[in-house]
Amino acid sequence: LLNITSCMINELKVDYEYFDYLAEVCPNDSFSLRAYALYYSAKLDQADDGELLIKIPHDFFQEEKISIIVKINYFFLIPQGNILFTQAENPLNSFICTEWQPRGTRNWVPCFDTLSDAILFELEFTIPHCWNVITSGELKDQMQLDNLQQKIMKFSLGTLTIPQTIGFCVDPFSIIISTQANLITYFTPIGFENLIQSLESYVIKGISFFEEYLEVPLPYDNLYIAFIPQISPKRPSIFANCGFLSYFNLCDRTIIDQVITARNQIVSIIIGQFYGAYITLSSWKEIWLQIAITGYLSNLCLRQLYGYNEYRFNIKSSIERVTKLEIQPRVPIGFPYFYIPSIDNESFELLNVKSPLIIYMPVSYTHLTLP
Numbered sequence: 001l002l003n004i005t006s007c008m009i010n011e012l013k014v015d016y017e018y019f020d021y022l023a024e025v026c027p028n029d030s031f032s033l034r035a036y037a038l039y040y041s042a043k044l045d046q047a048d049d050g051e052l053l054i055k056i057p058h059d060f061f062q063e064e065k066i067s068i069i070v071k072i073n074y075f076f077l078i079p080q081g082n083i084l085f086t087q088a089e090n091p092l093n094s095f096i097c098t099e100w101q102p103r104g105t106r107n108w109v110p111c112f113d114t115l116s117d118a119i120l121f122e123l124e125f126t127i128p129h130c131w132n133v134i135t136s137g138e139l140k141d142q143m144q145l146d147n148l149q150q151k152i153m154k155f156s157l158g159t160l161t162i163p164q165t166i167g168f169c170v171d172p173f174s175i176i177i178s179t180q181a182n183l184i185t186y187f188t189p190i191g192f193e194n195l196i197q198s199l200e201s202y203v204i205k206g207i208s209f210f211e212e213y214l215e216v217p218l219p220y221d222n223l224y225i226a227f228i229p230q231i232s233p234k235r236p237s238i239f240a241n242c243g244f245l246s247y248f249n250l251c252d253r254t255i256i257d258q259v260i261t262a263r264n265q266i267v268s269i270i271i272g273q274f275y276g277a278y279i280t281l282s283s284w285k286e287i288w289l290q291i292a293i294t295g296y297l298s299n300l301c302l303r304q305l306y307g308y309n310e311y312r313f314n315i316k317s318s319i320e321r322v323t324k325l326e327i328q329p330r331v332p333i334g335f336p337y338f339y340i341p342s343i344d345n346e347s348f349e350l351l352n353v354k355s356p357l358i359i360y361m362p363v364s365y366t367h368l369t370l371p
Helices: 033-047 194-216 257-276 284-306 308-325 344-367
Strands: 002-009 013-014 016-018 053-055 070-076 083-086 095-098 119-128 133-134 139-143 150-161 168-171 174-177 183-189 224-228 237-241 242-246
Touching: 002 016, 002 053, 002 308, 053 194, 095 224, 119 133, 119 168, 133 150, 133 242, 168 224, 174 194, 183 194, 194 257, 194 284, 224 257, 237 257, 242 257, 257 284, 284 308
Parallel strands: 183 224, 224 242
Antiparallel strands: 002 013, 002 070, 016 053, 083 095, 095 168, 119 150, 133 168, 139 150, 174 183, 237 242
């Protein structure tokens, strides 16, 4: 996926070794999804220990105190896995963005893409002057290059964050700052700016609900919501202080069904800032628990927005959908297959629909309150 060209330590070129654990995921004589999932999971576990070995010269250890700055130069040969890229004849129709996947950040940047390595991030993008960047972090600096064709945008994320929750999107967006809350900024395709009005009030209501229910403020100083043409319309990609969803969610108030879908996805982005971006998993096998908590709390927010009838209808629809999906034998929730990127769509849908019900059932029967 990543093609390393050189590694430098304090501007000095050094030797390195790159181990591509995914070069041969599965033996040639095995073609089942189960076998592929097992081998894929095992290879990813090996890759967690590191894929790039950089050899530090002994000269660096002669001084007692020294700061080491590592620079890795690399390029994409064929962007794939966790990153979407489209190059069109009209530059206004081109874009590049990341899509949330378990252990997917390593597909576009060299890093320890684990659940325990939380660090501070500084990101720098060189882009065409008419484009914009949405990413995890706050814009710190912006400068125009001498050729006037490109600009450099620098971002900094001052909260300890794991690489899994870092994402970005580069596109010629229109930028809309919320009129009701300065911390919220929307990014839409050109010509769709007016459609934000049907969603903005629900974003504010969603943030207010979760801050009051959880008794803590939004974990990040800003929230960026981007509507992207080519991203999947079924679910949003949620990252630290930003979220990406399909531009199909931008529509007039008269299209009732799609407006409700858009509000549901925005609510998922908001609660994902608390559980998923700020509070993370300890193991990938627990991903169902993250989906369960965020799904359950999202339903509570939607109950506040739409009332009990809509809330109960959603629960009933989810139960019916789970019944249909479980007609075919499937592995139990919590098994590694559920977080493999190659999982079939129905199993992933089952994970998203069933997980919140696992929390809903004991809470509803025992009248407990989930903090």
